[in-house]
Amino acid sequence: MSQPRRHGPSIRRQLLQPLLWIWLLGTAAAVGGAYLLARNSANAAFDRSLQDEATALAAKVVWSDRGPLLDLTRQARELVTWDTEDRNSFAMVDADGNVLAGDATVPIPPMRNRKTFEQPVLFDAEYENEPVRGAVFSVASPMLDRSVSIVVVETTRKRNVLVRDIQLGIMLPAFALGTLTFVLLGWGIRRGLQPLREVAADVARRDAADWSPLPLQQVPAEAVPLIERINMLLADVQQSVSLQRRFVADAAHQLRTPVAGIRVLAQELEQELLALPQPAAGDLPWQPLLQQLLRSSERLSRLIGQLLSLARSETALSVNAEQVPMDIVPLVRESAEPMVLQGLREGRSVALDAPDEPVVARAHPLWLGEVLTNLLDNARRYGGQHIVVRVRPLSGGGAEVQVEDDGEGVAPEQLGRMFEPFWRGERADLRNDGGTGLGLAIAREIVERLGGRLDVSSRPSFPGIRFTVRLAA
Structure with missing residues (x-):
């Protein structure tokens, strides 16, 4: 099944295709004109030569008592038949068509045309199974009532060669000029479209958060309205994204106070209830509900904190000056130490x-620490008993940080969704792990803002799950 075309024909094609048809039609007309010009020019030159030969031979006719004689010397005969490329021949015939001198096999045209007495008349015929062109010129006796005709014929070999040479002389320069014209047109169109390709390359090189207007200095005048409209769309998108980020940050900031109040009130309520006289059996039916309220408030507080981190990371890392080359080993060690202590309490390593x-890479100390904290927290909540953090320098410069565990891992078809906000795997609603579904999304956002990459691999290529952070030098 054929795929639908994603775009229209290129500008180059739309410009060159009509010119190509014009050139082809012009070439066909030039070929026809060149053939007619060559044929007419060659025929005119050779026909004039035939007529001159017939006139010259007619001047050699001598009238005597015995009749007409053709007074030709040996040198004159050789001049008539000297050409070795064309076959030339002649004959002198009377009014009845009888050959009086010359070659008896020369084709004789009809002699009833009175024009042959005024000037040599041309004709076409065949001579020894080969097409020939001939001229006939008739002369009359000044005293006798008799006339003879001089017939001169020659083959058309040299004519055809001359026609071909003239055609090639016209067509080869025309073809070369047409080809050169199309090459120059293609080059000119490509040069004219180069600014658009540069704009496309500029867009491809940009970061996802770069909404600055596209340059217009080198853009062709015809494309300026399009680029201006794209710049307006970029400005609208930037404003929309800024409003969304501000809303998320403001909403999360406003929610922190009441959520913190709920936590404080739940803790005070627990203390007051514990201070009351307890039943003899020691059964506290309110305690599970209160503990669930405290866990829910803690989870809500963590979610609000993650939302604030996501909103801040989308703006704080847009300035490259905040990212400097540094030794990331102390930073990784500092981020892993709290997780080591918590893992020991939970029976994990x-x-x-x-x-x-030192392992030097371009990073931001605060936000790279946020990345490692989120990756380690994800491993603690969903991984196995053993967590390993590896730091290695890259051969071309930069660093690589891996966080891996020996847990159950993630199915291959779900790996691509792990960095989606609020995605926590299948039946996440049945879990009570305190996760928010934002940690990995925040980690990838920060790593990409740092100019790096965050990849994940799991079974079957890795037993468990492994996150790999690659940072540039």
């Missing part, structure tokens, strides 16, 4: 594998 020498 968190190991750091880092070289003794």
Whole structure:
């Protein structure tokens, strides 16, 4: 099944295709004109030569008592038949068509045309199974009532060669000029469209958060309205995204106070209830509900904190000056230490594998720490008993940080969704792990803002799950 065309024909094609048809039609007309011009020019030259030969031979006719004689010397005969490329021949015939001198096999045209007495008349015929062109010129006796005709014929070989040479002399320069014209047109069109390709390359190189207007200095005048409209759309999108970020940040900031109040009130309520006289059996039916309220408030507080981190990371890392080359090993160690202590309390092991020498990469100390904290928290909540953090320098410069665990992993078809906001896997509603579904989305956002990459691999290529952060130098 054929795929629908994603775009219309190119500008180059739309410009060159009509010119190509014009050139083809012009070439066909030139070929026809060149053939007619060559044929007419060659025929005119050779026909004039035939007529001159017939006139010259007619001047050699001598009238005597015995009749007409053709007074030709040996040199004159050789001049008539000297050409080795064309076959030339002649004959002198009387009014009845009888050959009186010359070649008896020369084709004889009808002699009833009175014009042959005024000037040589041309005709076409065949001579020894080959097409020939001939001229006949008739002369009359000044005293006798008799006339003879001089017939001169020659083959058309040299005519055809001359026609071909003239055609080639016209067509080859025309073809070369047409080809050169199309090459120059293609080059000119490509040069004219180069600013548009540069604009496209500029857009491809841009960061996802770069909404600055596209340059107009080198753009062709015809494309300026399009680029201006794109710049207006970029401005509208930037404003819309800024409003959304501001709304998320403001909403999260406004929610922090009441959520913190709920937590404080729930803790005070728990203390007051514990201070009351307790039943003898020691059964506290209100305690599970209150504990659930505290966990829910903590989760809501964490979600609000993650939303604030996401909103701040989308704007704080847009300035490259905040990103500097640094040794990331101390930063990784600092981020992993709290997780080590928490893992020991939960019966898990968190190991750091880092070289003794510095590993330098371009990073931001605050936000790279946020990335590692989120990745380690994800491993603690959903991974296995063993968590390993590895730091390695890259051969071309930069660094690589891996956070891996030996848990159940994620199905291959779900790996692409792990960085979607609020996605927590299948039946996340049945879990009570305190996760928000924003940690990995925040981590990827920060890493990309730092100019790096965050990849994930799981079973079957890796037993468990592994997150790999690659940072540039």
